[in-house]
Amino acid sequence: xxxxxxxxxxxxxxxxxxxxxxxxxxxxxxxxxxxxxxxxxxxxxxxxxxxxxxxxxxxxxxxxxxxxxxxxxxxxxxxxxxxxxxxxxxxxxxxxxxxxxxxxxxxxxxxxxxxxxxxxxxxxxxxxxxxxxxxxxxxxxxxxxxxxxxxxxxxxxxxxxxxxxxxxxxxxxxxxxxxxxxxxxxxxxxxxxxxxxxxxxxxxxxxxxxxxxxxxxxxxxxxxxxxxxxxxxxxxxxxxxxxxxxxxxxxxxxxxxxxxxxxxxxxxxxxxxxxxxxxxxxxxxxxxxxxxxxxxxxxxxxxxxxxxxxxxx
Amino acid sequence: xxxxxxxxxxxxxxxxxxxxxxxxxxxxxxxxxxxxxxxxxxxxxxxxxxxxxxxxxxxxxxxxxxxxxxxxxxxxxxxxxxxxxxxxxxxxxxxxxxxxxxxxxxxxxxxxxxxxxxxxxxxxxxxxxxxxxxxxxxxxxxxxxxxxxxxxxxxxxxxxxxxxxxxxxxxxxxxxxxxxxxxxxxxxxxxxxxxxxxxxxxxxxxxxxxxxxxxxxxxxxxxxxxxxxxxxxxxxxxxxxxxxxxxxxxxxxxxxxxxxxxxxxxxxxxxxxxxxxxxxxxxx
Numbered sequence: 001x002x003x004x005x006x007x008x009x010x011x012x013x014x015x016x017x018x019x020x021x022x023x024x025x026x027x028x029x030x031x032x033x034x035x036x037x038x039x040x041x042x043x044x045x046x047x048x049x050x051x052x053x054x055x056x057x058x059x060x061x062x063x064x065x066x067x068x069x070x071x072x073x074x075x076x077x078x079x080x081x082x083x084x085x086x087x088x089x090x091x092x093x094x095x096x097x098x099x100x101x102x103x104x105x106x107x108x109x110x111x112x113x114x115x116x117x118x119x120x121x122x123x124x125x126x127x128x129x130x131x132x133x134x135x136x137x138x139x140x141x142x143x144x145x146x147x148x149x150x151x152x153x154x155x156x157x158x159x160x161x162x163x164x165x166x167x168x169x170x171x172x173x174x175x176x177x178x179x180x181x182x183x184x185x186x187x188x189x190x191x192x193x194x195x196x197x198x199x200x201x202x203x204x205x206x207x208x209x210x211x212x213x214x215x216x217x218x219x220x221x222x223x224x225x226x227x228x229x230x231x232x233x234x235x236x237x238x239x240x241x242x243x244x245x246x247x248x249x250x251x252x253x254x255x256x257x258x259x260x261x262x263x264x265x266x267x268x269x270x271x272x273x274x275x276x277x278x279x280x281x282x283x284x285x286x287x288x289x290x291x292x293x294x295x296x297x298x299x300x301x302x303x304x305x306x307x308x309x310x311x312x313x
Numbered sequence: 314x315x316x317x318x319x320x321x322x323x324x325x326x327x328x329x330x331x332x333x334x335x336x337x338x339x340x341x342x343x344x345x346x347x348x349x350x351x352x353x354x355x356x357x358x359x360x361x362x363x364x365x366x367x368x369x370x371x372x373x374x375x376x377x378x379x380x381x382x383x384x385x386x387x388x389x390x391x392x393x394x395x396x397x398x399x400x401x402x403x404x405x406x407x408x409x410x411x412x413x414x415x416x417x418x419x420x421x422x423x424x425x426x427x428x429x430x431x432x433x434x435x436x437x438x439x440x441x442x443x444x445x446x447x448x449x450x451x452x453x454x455x456x457x458x459x460x461x462x463x464x465x466x467x468x469x470x471x472x473x474x475x476x477x478x479x480x481x482x483x484x485x486x487x488x489x490x491x492x493x494x495x496x497x498x499x500x501x502x503x504x505x506x507x508x509x510x511x512x513x514x515x516x517x518x519x520x521x522x523x524x525x526x527x528x529x530x531x532x533x534x535x536x537x538x539x540x541x542x543x544x545x546x547x548x549x550x551x552x553x554x555x556x557x558x559x560x561x562x563x564x565x566x567x568x569x570x571x572x573x574x575x576x577x578x579x580x581x582x583x584x585x586x587x588x589x590x591x592x593x594x595x596x597x
Contacts, residue, residue: 024451025452135573135580136573137531139551140551140569146558147558147562238438244441245441245442263447267451267538275451282443286441
């Protein structure tokens, strides 16, 4: 059911993208040809890209190609858009996964710690650090990390990209980008986890657990944390949009040849087939990630799974 | 008839007692004066090129140094801030004007109207800013307006969702029934009795939205999706200076610190207002 609805959303996005691109002012073929051209060349190019056909027919052709995984050819490089995006996808996905590997443990862990030490100096320190964290753009975090850890102390390489391999070389290159993308997200998650946990501390089942003699620590980990995670997971779903956008920024900063770099080039060059492909791939990453979050949600909150109405929320 | 004006005055007083609110308001005021008054305050024009001063270190001539073209970094940072703050405030204003009435309408009227508006909110809510920004840039060209429209489209559903929830709970209260009984039309009830209840949460969310919009505008300029150069912008200037980071770190640090200060000021204000109002909701 959820898979079907995510698939349907993607198809709707695809259709919207197609028609929006046709409404872009200016003739794309004139754009590519420049100011001096032969009429025959103009007609040949229009026919080559199927732009002389009626709009609906263009859409049907594009759509049926899309269903077969064919996104057309780049106007800029003449290469297949789907092959190029497919080749670049692993780097972007890895960046997002590594950033989550930074953001989730750090954010949830420090959130629990701050709530546990509520009102104490540690709590204030975490709150101040996270306020700074949510106010720093990814590219400035990345620039500062680069200045400190690559240019000053030379712990990690500043830029450059190593294709995926289980090697220190590869992960050393990915470390700074992953931190730049992950740290601001960790700050958001931490603030949420802290707030959510403080709210849960006031619930009856927490008091019941303390009353039956469980220690505060046991109560925290046996009951409070799992329940406090539920709203946090919802927000992680919303955060994925920021992660995907942030990945494009971080790719540009650290010169990583991922999907984002491709999309940005395509936008600057007004390479419409590539822009369409880029938007679709980003939307797909985003929808799939949200699907995973939904499944996680089912696992965390049995009330949704069984359809029972919870009294707590 | 409405108690809102009296309530608002006392709320403002209550908010002012919070040190967080006072300090962040002061910082925002200073930033606004510095950036909007950049034309008078900045020592140089933002596009004044001086080859002899290329990468000049901070000193007498250039307080915080010069960039690759010898342009004064301080002047560019002040001028660039105008764009960031104007975009942030404008996008938020548009989102409030669009989102709050839409959400209140959905919550108060209910039925098919609610269903339709809610579906649109759900669809737009989590959409990555960058995709919308690319689409508006292609449709509307390079300009301030396309960035503002993209950001306000991203922010609108958040305001709509919140005012819908607020309107839903207010619609149950007895004074709404009394207003209906006294013969007031739906439009008047919404304007005079439902919308005032959204004031506090909208104010908090709007403050946080400005922070978000400034951050997003910086990222878009960084990616080259904002105003094209030589227009000064924090994100764009930082990006342009990255290649000379080691040689002239001030060219990167100045716009970076400026972005952080501006975003921090609005986040801090939002935090302070949330403490004061205690609306007990999570945002953004």
